[in-house]
Amino acid sequence: MEKKVIGQLLKEKGFISEDYIRFALLEQKATGEKLGEVFVRTGLVTDLEIAMVLAEQSNLPFLDISQILPSQEALNKVPFSFARKYEVLPIRINPDRSLEVAISDPFNYQLIEAISRISGMKVSPVISSSSQIRKTIERFYYFLENPIESQILNLIEKLKINPLVDFDAEDLFEKLAISAIINRATDLHITPTEKSVKIYLRIDGVLEPLVVFPKAVYGRLVNIIKVKGNMDIAETRLPQDGRMQFSFFGESFDLRISTIRTPYGENLVLRFLPLGAYVQHLSYLGFSSEQIDLIYQIMSFPYGMFLVTGPTGSGKTTTLFACLRTLNLLEKNILTAEDPIEYSLPLIRQTQVNEEIGYNFARAIRHFLRQDPDIIMVGEIRDEETAQMAVRSALTGHLFLSTLHTNDAFSAIFRLIDLGISSDMLSSSLVGLLAQRLIRKICPYCKEEYIPSPKLLHYYNLPEDHIYYRGKGCEHCRFKGYLGRTAIAEIFFMDEDFIKLLAKNSSLPEFLELAKSKNLKFMKEDAKKKVLEGITTVEEIKRVLG
Numbered sequence: 001m002e003k004k005v006i007g008q009l010l011k012e013k014g015f016i017s018e019d020y021i022r023f024a025l026l027e028q029k030a031t032g033e034k035l036g037e038v039f040v041r042t043g044l045v046t047d048l049e050i051a052m053v054l055a056e057q058s059n060l061p062f063l064d065i066s067q068i069l070p071s072q073e074a075l076n077k078v079p080f081s082f083a084r085k086y087e088v089l090p091i092r093i094n095p096d097r098s099l100e101v102a103i104s105d106p107f108n109y110q111l112i113e114a115i116s117r118i119s120g121m122k123v124s125p126v127i128s129s130s131s132q133i134r135k136t137i138e139r140f141y142y143f144l145e146n147p148i149e150s151q152i153l154n155l156i157e158k159l160k161i162n163p164l165v166d167f168d169a170e171d172l173f174e175k176l177a178i179s180a181i182i183n184r185a186t187d188l189h190i191t192p193t194e195k196s197v198k199i200y201l202r203i204d205g206v207l208e209p210l211v212v213f214p215k216a217v218y219g220r221l222v223n224i225i226k227v228k229g230n231m232d233i234a235e236t237r238l239p240q241d242g243r244m245q246f247s248f249f250g251e252s253f254d255l256r257i258s259t260i261r262t263p264y265g266e267n268l269v270l271r272f273l274p275l276g277a278y279v280q281h282l283s284y285l286g287f288s289s290e291q292i293d294l295i296y297q298i299m300s301f302p303y304g305m306f307l308v309t310g311p312t313g314s315g316k317t318t319t320l321f322a323c324l325r326t327l328n329l330l331e332k333n334i335l336t337a338e339d340p341i342e343y344s345l346p347l348i349r350q351t352q353v354n355e356e357i358g359y360n361f362a363r364a365i366r367h368f369l370r371q372d373p374d375i376i377m378v379g380e381i382r383d384e385e386t387a388q389m390a391v392r393s394a395l396t397g398h399l400f401l402s403t404l405h406t407n408d409a410f411s412a413i414f415r416l417i418d419l420g421i422s423s424d425m426l427s428s429s430l431v432g433l434l435a436q437r438l439i440r441k442i443c444p445y446c447k448e449e450y451i452p453s454p455k456l457l458h459y460y461n462l463p464e465d466h467i468y469y470r471g472k473g474c475e476h477c478r479f480k481g482y483l484g485r486t487a488i489a490e491i492f493f494m495d496e497d498f499i500k501l502l503a504k505n506s507s508l509p510e511f512l513e514l515a516k517s518k519n520l521k522f523m524k525e526d527a528k529k530k531v532l533e534g535i536t537t538v539e540e541i542k543r544v545l546g
Contacts, residue, residue, distance in 0.1 A: 058106035067484030286486030304431030337364035440482035
């Protein structure tokens, strides 16, 4: 009976359909799993969405802990062995001196009593996903027992005394990579200067200094990274690209390594791409109900081309996979070509391109067309051949999804024309465009009212008599005032009026003017809405949009 209630709640939330419930019940009969386990394993829902439903069912708060930094004071209240065994994550000591704790089963009242006894505190439970709790427990208790920052500082002190002191370069690299993962960094930068080596992390889209080493560290650290990335350690003049796998407590990352020569040595940037993550719902990513309705409209087309645009790291691939989840995956043959496969969606057919053996995006599309596909998705349109194959597949009865690197939605049209696609072919194939950016969200733990600069409010046409919020800064957000990110976007459905402009070889200003005349929402309006809703600040909008 309880399983039926959970399935119904998932359906009411829009996470699954009746077809998915029937499919999951068939799977359950064959495997004997819990219904929730079947939903997650088959990719029909994520355990995060099940946690949302359980929170609603139990009238307890839901918390996404993937973007939370638990306090050391809270972690010390519950032993690691207990936390790991019972999936309990202490998060913080609340102002009322209760212990905020994330659990996955809201109906295990004995567990809540046991946490209270072992911590000696009143417990304030919040509901989170089981996998996130397990992962966060392993990460932060490891960090608590192995203080990486102090180990790095000890090495710096030794090198200051004796620059020739021996150290384990591989161990140092692992410490830096773990620091990046624990701090939710997307990139690790290693920058040599005349007398030092600066290490930066890009967290929530902003570059932050992590540590500065004496120059003596540089050579061995760079060489170990280049060896792991299958790069030529003898070549220091030309730029190089490499890649490697890095694992931390069962979570795997694809590391993309890039080098360029500077006056003081090679500058390295390592990009962390988590592998095998679950695909989230569009509403969870920050899209409004109106935007989601537009995406459903575009995704309902049996054929045509839908493109998501934005700079590197703006969440384009994440959005594309969330778009796929708007479909009935049981009825569609969906084929993807990715580099790398970042998300796990078991009901679709995913392949990874390999340039070394000649399996690129264009070749993947060519072979997909022989596989009776309904939908084709490729990671990126980056050359003329891929663009031609993309349009060809869209014109021959398939829905084609991909990404482009452009500053706004309509610029994708002119990027494709630059790649040799005629405006006639585009007018026959393009059904939708989406451009997006990621903006930082105000930290919920230190959120406070404030008065923004009147100059900024005037520039963005925001009312001065509104109540605005910012993050004061606390240990949960590393005293930045922001915690996590959400999407801002503009979405355009290519109706007859836009198609007529396309066919006439119209300019970008003409497309923008038509969109304005239709009162369509641009990215700037979406950003302003999130400021007024207290999700972000006007200063953050200025940083991202200018």
